[in-house]
Amino acid sequence: MNAPADVAKWLAEQERKELLRFITCGSVDDGKSTLIGRLLYDTKQIFDDQLSTLEADSRKHGTQGEGIDFALLVDGLSAEREQGITIDVAYRFFASEKRKFIVADTPGHEQYTRNMVTGASTADLAVLLVDARKGVLTQTRRHSYLAQLIGIRHFVVAVTKMDLVDFDQAAFDAITADYRVFAEKIGIAGWTAIPVSGLGGDNVGERSDRMSWYTGPSLLEHLDTVPLDMAADAGKPMRLPVQWVNRPDQSFRGFTGQIASGSVVRSQDIRVLPSGRTTRIERIVTADGDLDKAIAGQSVTVTFTHEVDCSRGDVIAAADAPPEAADQFEATIVWMDEQEMLPGRGYWLKLGTQMVTATVQHPKYEINVNTLEHLAAPTLHLNSIGVATVATDREIVFEPYAVAGGSPNRALGGFILIDKLTNATVAAGMLHFALRRAHNIHRQPLEVSRETHAGLKGQKPAVLWFTGLSGSGKSTIANLVEKRLAARGRHTFLLDGDNVRHGLNRDLGFTEADRIENVRRVGEVARLMADAGLIVLTAFISPFRAERELVRNMLPEGEFIEVFVDTPIEEAERRDTKGLYAKARAGEILNFTGIDSPYEVPDHAEIVIDTTIMSADDAADMIVAELSSRQKV
Amino acid sequence: MPALTHLDRLEAESIHIFRETVAEADRPVMLYSIGKDSAVMLHLAKKAFFPGPLPFPLLHVDTGWKFRDMYALRDKVAADPAIELLVYKNPEAERMGINPFDHGPVHTDMWKTEGLKQALDKYGFDAAFGGARRDEEKSRAKERIFSFRDRNHRWDPKRQRPELWSLYNVRKAKGESVRVFPISNWTELDVWQYILREKIEIVPLYFAGERPVVERDGLILMVDDDRIPLNGETPQVRRVRFRTLGCYPLTGAVESSACTVEEIVAEMLVTTTSERQGRAIDRDAGAASMEKKKQEGYF
Numbered sequence: 059m060n061a062p063a064d065v066a067k068w069l070a071e072q073e074r075k076e077l078l079r080f081i082t083c084g085s086v087d088d089g090k091s092t093l094i095g096r097l098l099y100d101t102k103q104i105f106d107d108q109l110s111t112l113e114a115d116s117r118k119h120g121t122q123g124e125g126i127d128f129a130l131l132v133d134g135l136s137a138e139r140e141q142g143i144t145i146d147v148a149y150r151f152f153a154s155e156k157r158k159f160i161v162a163d164t165p166g167h168e169q170y171t172r173n174m175v176t177g178a179s180t181a182d183l184a185v186l187l188v189d190a191r192k193g194v195l196t197q198t199r200r201h202s203y204l205a206q207l208i209g210i211r212h213f214v215v216a217v218t219k220m221d222l223v224d225f226d227q228a229a230f231d232a233i234t235a236d237y238r239v240f241a242e243k244i245g246i247a248g249w250t251a252i253p254v255s256g257l258g259g260d261n262v263g264e265r266s267d268r269m270s271w272y273t274g275p276s277l278l279e280h281l282d283t284v285p286l287d288m289a290a291d292a293g294k295p296m297r298l299p300v301q302w303v304n305r306p307d308q309s310f311r312g313f314t315g316q317i318a319s320g321s322v323v324r325s326q327d328i329r330v331l332p333s334g335r336t337t338r339i340e341r342i343v344t345a346d347g348d349l350d351k352a353i354a355g356q357s358v359t360v361t362f363t364h365e366v367d368c369s370r371g372d373v374i375a376a377a378d379a380p381p382e383a384a385d386q387f388e389a390t391i392v393w394m395d396e397q398e399m400l401p402g403r404g405y406w407l408k409l410g411t412q413m414v415t416a417t418v419q420h421p422k423y424e425i426n427v428n429t430l431e432h433l434a435a436p437t438l439h440l441n442s443i444g445v446a447t448v449a450t451d452r453e454i455v456f457e458p459y460a461v462a463g464g465s466p467n468r469a470l471g472g473f474i475l476i477d478k479l480t481n482a483t484v485a486a487g488m489l490h491f492a493l494r495r496a497h498n499i500h501r502q503p504l505e506v507s508r509e510t511h512a513g514l515k516g517q518k519p520a521v522l523w524f525t526g527l528s529g530s531g532k533s534t535i536a537n538l539v540e541k542r543l544a545a546r547g548r549h550t551f552l553l554d555g556d557n558v559r560h561g562l563n564r565d566l567g568f569t570e571a572d573r574i575e576n577v578r579r580v581g582e583v584a585r586l587m588a589d590a591g592l593i594v595l596t597a598f599i600s601p602f603r604a605e606r607e608l609v610r611n612m613l614p615e616g617e618f619i620e621v622f623v624d625t626p627i628e629e630a631e632r633r634d635t636k637g638l639y640a641k642a643r644a645g646e647i648l649n650f651t652g653i654d655s656p657y658e659v660p661d662h663a664e665i666v667i668d669t670t671i672m673s674a675d676d677a678a679d680m681i682v683a684e685l686s687s688r689q690k691v
Numbered sequence: 692m693p694a695l696t697h698l699d700r701l702e703a704e705s706i707h708i709f710r711e712t713v714a715e716a717d718r719p720v721m722l723y724s725i726g727k728d729s730a731v732m733l734h735l736a737k738k739a740f741f742p743g744p745l746p747f748p749l750l751h752v753d754t755g756w757k758f759r760d761m762y763a764l765r766d767k768v769a770a771d772p773a774i775e776l777l778v779y780k781n782p783e784a785e786r787m788g789i790n791p792f793d794h795g796p797v798h799t800d801m802w803k804t805e806g807l808k809q810a811l812d813k814y815g816f817d818a819a820f821g822g823a824r825r826d827e828e829k830s831r832a833k834e835r836i837f838s839f840r841d842r843n844h845r846w847d848p849k850r851q852r853p854e855l856w857s858l859y860n861v862r863k864a865k866g867e868s869v870r871v872f873p874i875s876n877w878t879e880l881d882v883w884q885y886i887l888r889e890k891i892e893i894v895p896l897y898f899a900g901e902r903p904v905v906e907r908d909g910l911i912l913m914v915d916d917d918r919i920p921l922n923g924e925t926p927q928v929r930r931v932r933f934r935t936l937g938c939y940p941l942t943g944a945v946e947s948s949a950c951t952v953e954e955i956v957a958e959m960l961v962t963t964t965s966e967r968q969g970r971a972i973d974r975d976a977g978a979a980s981m982e983k984k985k986q987e988g989y990f
Contacts, residue, residue: 064957065953065954065956065957066953068956068960069884069887069953069956072697072880072884073696073697073698073884073888074696075696075697076697077697077700146833146848146849146851147833148832148833149825149832149833149875149876150826150832151825151826151876151878153880158697160876172853173853175853175855176853176854176855179855179856180855180856180857301707301710301711301714302710302711302713302714304740304742304743305743306742306743306744310742310743312742314710314739315707315710316703316704316706316707316857343741343742344738344741345737345738345741345742353694353695355695355699355700355703356695356699356703357702357703357704357706357707357710357739359741370714394853406862408858408860409858410858411711411714468856468857469856469857472855472856472858473858474853474855474858474860476860476862481860481862481863481864481867482852483852483853483854483860486853486855
């Protein structure tokens with residue numbers, strides 16, 4: 059085929075080929091590497107120099123005597139070759155006459171569940187290896203479950219080493235019958251069993267005449283013909299997670315990203331989430347000229363007809379079929395780190411192009427991947443899988459990962475968790491559904507902005523957050539500050555701990571959890587008031603650093619001003635203006651900050667008031683002066 | 692609308708990777724080695740950020756021993772005002788006169804591995820795009836698309852971050868970095884098909900031509916200038932081309948008459964040796980040579 063016309067024709071055929079990504083799962087001695095090596099060999103992916111390296115390696119490390127050990131072709135790393143096992147996910151490439159293939163070769167032994175899940179996350183099909191002599195094992199069931207969990211719908215049960223059972227049909231039939239029972243139990247519908255021998259190449263590339271009783275396709279024939287629903291994502295509503303805003307100069311503002319599902323059409327009405335604002339697609343820009351339409355899978359740059367706020371992490375969606383946004387979910391989590399999951403700890407959660415802080419609660423249950431039983435578990439360890447509640451610090455746009463009978467919503471349903479200290483990827487997860495519906499997707503976008511509110515009042519909003527022990531003087535000083543601000547014509551509001559506990563937070567007590575919720579609610583109210591343009595003063599003990607930081611993060615940079623009223627416990631107890639310390643010491647009040655509940659001193663408060671050397675009036679003057687210097691008044 | 696072809700999918704994935712890096716890294720750079728894979732990477736990057744300019748510079752870690760045709764193409768690429776090209780040469784290697792004839796593996800180590808580390812440190816780059824492909828070599832088949840490097844630029848194959856879906860973890864501490872491989876999932880054939888489809892300019896040495904060569908240890912070496920010591924050898928003019936390009940004294944040619952991309956592809960289809968076969972670098976330390984180099988910080 060050296061004639062240019064032949065090559066051109068051949069290249070055109072290559073272009074039209076479909077791509078099938080699959081994973082192979084099996085244990086160390088199932089002959090998995092041998093089978094893949096054989097597939098590469100049979101599809102002529104192995105060059106002479108590789109073959110000669112292979113022959114040399116086979117004599118040195120091989121397990122086949124003088125024969126070629128195909129496993130050595132795929133066992134890449136030297137550490138693996140020494141141990142004779144595959145330790146990580148490796149990707150292989152080959153092509154047949156009909157399709158191109160990317161194989162994720164994943165190891166089967168128990169401690170590497172995370173690698174299998176990783177390999178399966180991008181696969182359309184799973185090849186499960188079952189040793190003809192051993193039958194369906196616990197690990198076969200485990201791999202089937204994991205592959206199904208991550209959304210794979212096509213399975214091949216490759217019964218290997220048929221040469222070692224004399225190509226016996228009964229052995230094959232018994233394994234098939236066994237697997238059928240299991241597949242029915244967990245709801246795997248699309249599976250095919252094929253008897254093979256990697257060593258001899260039987261039913262790998264070509265059908266074997268040593269198993270005339272088998273009338274089905276060879277493994278390669280099956281991979282070539284299994285129907286692929288390539289258009290599944292294209293048939294869903296349009297979702298375009300925004301990756302990066304392209305703004306080379308004032309004249310161009312393009313939003314870039316890879317279309318997760320559906321298609322983008324010029325002049326289409328769209329909605330930007332989570333803000334909910336609507337506009338229309340003006341152009342679909344590519345280096346090869348503008349497009350009228352682009353489909354799922356394409357990386358595009360779009361412009362809008364109107365200036366609408368949109369940045370990385372937002373999702374552009376069909377205006378009439380937007381996805382939900384929420385901040386609390388049920389999710390399946392696969393833990394992938396040596397360090398166990400810490401419930402309540404803040405992790406980075408990355409979903410699509412969104413990055414938020416998330417906490418995971420104690421698991422509702424852990425799944426025993428061998429028996430599929432639900433077990434009670436206080437946390438998740440390396441390679442364990444469980445279901446838990448995940449809460450994010452702000453709403454994220456999402457879709458449920460699993461789609462009954464269809465391809466999963468990988469782009470907006472799958473997430474990873476990243477440790478904030480080590481930056482390691484510690485878990486992967488799949489969202490089930492929102493636990494608390496957030497309605498702001500359909501919320502009317504606010505036409506009068508917080509800037510307008512503040513502008514009308516001629517001031518800059520701020521939240522002065524007073525924190526300190528009971529009796530430290532928070533309320534006294536906050537009152538004096540508010541009087542001074544009012545005298546200057548500023549619009550203010552003071553939220554006082556005791557007052558709020560009579561109303562908004564009357565249902566809360568003083569346990570750790572209730573204190574956290576108390577501060578969270580006050581923070582939300584303070585934020586709303588700041589949105590309305592007010593200068594808000596709050597006087598709450600707010601003993602925990604994490605919650606004060608939570609409120610700080612709710613507000614725009616510079617608007618949260620932490621005022622630490624620093625009064626030593628001895629001094630506060632000596633004053634005991636409300637007689638509370640005496641009661642706490644007498645055991646009449648439990649969980650009293652400073653007595654039997656901790657107070658975490660601020661690390662970097664904007665203002666620190668030492669009440670042992672400063673009067674309340676002087677403190678108020680100082681705070682007002684500080685606000686002036688920050689141009690808040 | 693027709694479904695996406697295999698190449699369309701690869702292109703979209705690579706563009707996604709470029710944009711993800713630029714969105715999350717502080718100071719990205721593209722390693723530009725002037726070869727065909729670099730040419731494809733550059734083309735993809737231009738597409739990813741069109742109509743804007745590239746939001747990162749190109750970095751050529753030079754050894755002084757590349758083919759003259761490679762320098763010519765590099766300078767042509769750098770002439771584009773929308774492209775910033777940095778060239779770095781390890782000053783120590785320059786001072787010591789390290790060369791491929793007298794210093795063997797030290798040549799690659801000092802000029803390329805050390806040179807690259809020095810350049811990354813000098814400019815404070817925290818993400819570096821490279822043109823490695825998983826089909827090239829066994830240890831590359833196991834490397835992530837976003838490959839984390841510690842403060843000493845070392846790769847630890849046993850502590851790679853799991854990489855699921857198309858979610859890439861680009862986070863790192865100060866001093867740490869990531870190597871990013873946007874064409875990880877491309878094969879050699881894909882690269883050629885794409886060069887053909889997109890009409891990408893590549894170094895003429897990929898095409899057959901009459902060139903002066905000598906044969907040593909089974910490698911056909913081109914006499915590109917007079918620095919190559921001829922031990923009584925007389926260079927012969929043969930019709931050859933190169934499947935990969937590196938330092939000319941380390942890069943073997945193949946006899947060929949392929950003058951177009953179509954002819955190169957046709958030749959590839961009947962070829963019996965893999966593309967890295969002409970590279971002396973892979974043979975330095977036996978079978979595990981590339982893996983070892985990668986751990987030490989080589990691209």
